[in-house]
Amino acid sequence: MDLLLTNGTVVTMNREREVLAEADVLIQDGRIARVGRNLRTRGASLRVLDVKGRVVLPGFIHGHLHACQTLFRNRADGLELLDWLRERIWPFEAAHDADSMRASADLTFAELIRSGATAALDMGSVRHYDAVFESARDSGFRLTGGKAMMDAPDTHPGLAESTEASLAESLALLERWHGTHGGRLHYALTPRFVLSCTEKLLREVGRLAREKQVRIHTHASENRTECEVVRQLTGRDNIAWFHELGLTGPHLTLAHCVWPTAEEIGLLRDTGTVVCHCPGSNLKLASGIAPVPEMLDAGVNVCLGADGAPCNNNLDMFVEMRLAALMHKPRVGPRGMPPERVLEMATLGGARALGLESELGSLEAGKRADVTVVDLSGLHTTPFDPRDVLSPLVYAARSSDVVHVIIDGRLVLKDRTLLTLDASAVAASAHQHSARIAARRR
Amino acid sequence: MDLLLTNGTVVTMNREREVLAEADVLIQDGRIARVGRNLRTRGASLRVLDVKGRVVLPGFIHGHLHACQTLFRNRADGLELLDWLRERIWPFEAAHDADSMRASADLTFAELIRSGATAALDMGSVRHYDAVFESARDSGFRLTGGKAMMDAPDTHPGLAESTEASLAESLALLERWHGTHGGRLHYALTPRFVLSCTEKLLREVGRLAREKQVRIHTHASENRTECEVVRQLTGRDNIAWFHELGLTGPHLTLAHCVWPTAEEIGLLRDTGTVVCHCPGSNLKLASGIAPVPEMLDAGVNVCLGADGAPCNNNLDMFVEMRLAALMHKPRVGPRGMPPERVLEMATLGGARALGLESELGSLEAGKRADVTVVDLSGLHTTPFDPRDVLSPLVYAARSSDVVHVIIDGRLVLKDRTLLTLDASAVAASAHQHSARIAARRR
Known part of the structure; x- marks a missing residue:
């Protein structure tokens, strides 16, 4: 009607x-x-x-999100990125089954809709990503997302997969979901980050994304230790490495970019790569303060996202907008990050993160x-x-x-x-599955 | 009952x-x-x-607040402290009358109660402070506060007062309100900050506070330019100057302290002076990031406060707690400012800011x-x-x-x-008086 x-x-x-x-x-x-x-x-x-x-x-558009982690909210405080992943998030993710994944996604989309969000770019865990799409399908939420790809040798044993299996499952999901439900659901190839992916996988993701015309969604340069390890492994800075592998372009969304070099900011601008600023997460994991006003001034496309509930602990664009408006001011002055710039990141910026800027992000005929x-x-x-x-x-x-x-x-x-989700049933299911996952992890 | x-x-x-x-x-x-x-x-x-x-x-206790400024919410963006005061806040304050002051205070206490706060240390404008006490009296809120004292020559012409008049009105308010309503309302001597007070006034405030056994509430070392001007005027750092004038002690609450020297942190600890951390305000006015974990580690009493609505723009301890927990982590690590430490600032810390630590801040018999x-x-x-x-x-x-x-x-x-305020009447009155003040100011 x-x-x-x-x-x-x-x-x-x-x-x-x-x-x-x-x-x-x-x-x-x-x-x-x-x-x-x-x-x-x-x-x-x-x-x-x-x-x-x-x-x-x-509607607000989150450019980086982990629906699979919402069940781990309030269970992973006081850790930096790599410890947070190894000690909490990966063991929790490995304990997911399809039912708990559905509970996590239902809680995610319920909270997102309640907070005025209408779309998101999501990164799943390695398995059970159908459950996330099913939840978005049923809740009416607009989702672009994909399963996490993790084929590197030292990945968590409960999540590790072969390069071939990772690509095969990604392609199967892509076939099942990409462009379905009136174009409301889209697949994105989602290598987790350099440290959990082989070079072979990353190159293949770059090739496939162009062949299938789908987005790539990954993390880059979030944490200083991560950046150092990437340099030791590859001899390159993180974003420069993605560029060398053929991943950069307007179809790539990089979460975080807290520690880009000046050259990398130039690369981001020249290639039209989208950066997702996650202010709450960057503070909670003590990652640092991303040079967002500087990237915007340089002409980089920057959007906003809540990241995962266990590193935030909300999935709330109002919280992220306020933080993005405030946290850079001591460095760039009180006129830095004015409301209009922040609101643009939360709407038009998010539309670019999904590659849907001609369809979303503003209230205009068509x-x-x-x-x-x-x-x-x-x-x-x-x-x-x-x-x-x-x-x-x-x-x-x-x-x-x-x-x-x-x-x-x-x-x-x-x-x-x-109207599309029962809030109290969603909360009850979340509590039950969260406790089960916490118990299973031990 | x-x-x-x-x-x-x-x-x-x-x-x-x-x-x-x-x-x-x-x-x-x-x-x-x-x-x-x-x-x-x-x-x-x-x-x-x-x-x-x-x-x-x-109940949460704000250690620094300006109820008189709540009507100016959303009308003073994009300015640093001294411009913000001179271009917006002082002209707005000068346009207050007793009715608009009451509307501002009613809005303040309604928002504070709704957000779980039960007490605050407040700084008024120069005039009409009876209206703030009357609002606290009628709403049931616990208030320690006082009129701003501003007797320096270059103060805003609509607010300037003589040293004698400033002291006389403060003493009259003290007589009328201190310790009344079952000890729910208390007076605090409230010189605005070094730059709006003569040395004579500050010395007299120090003497009177001891004589009358009331608190002193003022600002210190909020902004780098302010700190420089204070040094030029007095030859001292801001907090050291207060110490030399005889103001420091457990009965003094200093808002902000974003830029204390190492010696000043020692002074704050040795004298038992209370510092009020205002994270939202410090970010919005681009003042800086106060060394709060460092002051706490040194043994300084630090509490939390929302400051004024036009530099925040909420009066909400949940917002301040979250910010206080997050904003220091990139500097001090993910275990810095854990929830228990932040909650202590918002409760027991606030009780110390009011000098009521034996009465407030914890749920204990008595x-x-x-x-x-x-x-x-x-x-x-x-x-x-x-x-x-x-x-x-x-x-x-x-x-x-x-x-x-x-x-x-x-x-x-x-x-x-x-139960003690009519939310829609309070909002309507606030809109009406805010528009009148904005018009009067021009």
Whole structure:
């Protein structure tokens, strides 16, 4: 059914970055048909949602996420990246079965929708990635993702796989899911990071991505020790190594890039590679502060993401936007990372991370109808200048202010209630499977 | 009426830092009578609140706040401290009248109670501080605060006052409010900062604080330019200057201390002076990152505070706790600032900032009954290990998880509803007065 949002403050994120007061958004056949004033037409078969006094904006898009890890939330504090992976995350991931993976994904998409996100680029564990796609299929969430590829010799024994098996399972998943459900689900080739992948695998991923025209999603230069080990192993800096292997380009999304060299920033810009900034995760794992304003100034595409729940501990774009706006200011000054720049990372930037910038990231006629409606009338956002809704959105709002969420023209959250998932069943299942995984790991 | 909280997970913050599962808290005559198992007694005239599955903890205490600035929220982005004060905050403050001040204070205490705070150390503007006390009196909030003292020659013309007038109004407010309402309201002498106070005023504040046995609340070493100007004016570092003037001691709370010298950290420790860390504010104003883990390791008393809404833009201890836990980790490692240390700053640390550590900050028999009850069953905190509620509290919870708040044994928030303030009337009044102030300022 067609849907009309009326009388909202519409943050379009179009080229002119127009913010329209008391404007409507008309949604037809899953796409935005028109944005403007007085779009209500008589007699049409139209569901009307009055959003007076509320802010209508493009749904948030996380450019880096691990749905498989959401069950490990609050169980992995006080560790740096490599210890965090070896001591907690890999053993936990190895203890997953298809049911616990589904529980983890359901919890992920429920939390994401509640917090105004409509799409994400996800990295799975080595196995059970069908369960993540099934959860996205059923919850109506927009997902691009893939199984983690881990064929290096010293990978965790419960996750290690052969190069051939890794590629074969990736291709099978790609065949089953890529472009399905009206183009809402896409496959991405997902080598974990240099230290868990052979050179052979990485080269083959680069080749396959071009052949199959799918995205590559991996981690790079997150942690200083990791960067050092990569240099020892390959003789190259991390991003430069990916470039040499033929992986860089607009179809590659690199999570983190906390420690790029100046040359690597140039490489990222020249190749159109997308970087996903994960501010909460970078702080919690003590990884460092990524040079995000500097990369943006250089012309690199940078988006935002929550990473995994055990290194955050939320999956919440409001939390990440606020952090991204604040954490760089002591270095670059109070005008660095203003709200409009941060909101662009969370919307248009995320669309680029998924390679869907012509389809997502702004409220413009012809794009997919992925929309979030936010209530700024709460005490914690009051007062604000009605001519500037971006400041309260980025600095003061939180995900409990999200009222409605629409994905592909379908209401998935209405009046703060999930329509495609049962929140209490999801929470109960998450607790049960999380305890089972913690027990199995020992 | 006596009140019994039953079957909660009680985070006592007592000397042993006990966390009691399925425990009760018995409140009688505004104080905690007992904490333990099965305190329910038959026949007693007792109101019982079942908090099964919820976390019961000491109310949060902000060690630095500006209730007068809450109306300026979302209207002062992109500026460093001194410009922020001169271009926005002082002109806004000068445009306050008693009614707008009351609206600002009502909004402040409503937001604070909703976010689980039960007490604060506040700095007013130069005038209309009675309105802030009146709001605290009526809302049931626990307040120690005072009017800002600003007698230096180059202070904003709409705020400037003579040394004599500043002292006289402070003493009049002290007489009217200090120790009133069952000891819930206290006066603090509140010179704004070195740059807006004469040496004569600061010396007199030091003398008066000892004579009247009240606290001193001021700012120190927040911004590098400020520190330089203080050195030029006084020939001393900021904290060292306060020490020389006779202000340091356990009765002094210094907001910020982003740039203390090594000797000054020693001074803070040796004198028992309390420092209030304001992580959100320090980032937003690009002030820097205070050496908080280092000060704590040195034995300095450090608490937490939200500062003012226009430099944050929330007044939310969950936001500050999360930031305090995260922002220092890249410097001090992932085990720096663990949840227990951060929670201590937000409770016992705040009690020291108010000089009320024998009365507040933990749930122990004999202390005032200032209690916050938090629901950790939300999707964004799920799952967690039931043996560790501190990790979800600090890293994952948010203020919308606060269910009940009790101050001095009185329920002021029940089932997420404010009992002493009308949230929608407070918001409407805030919008109206904020627009008036913005117009008056021009």
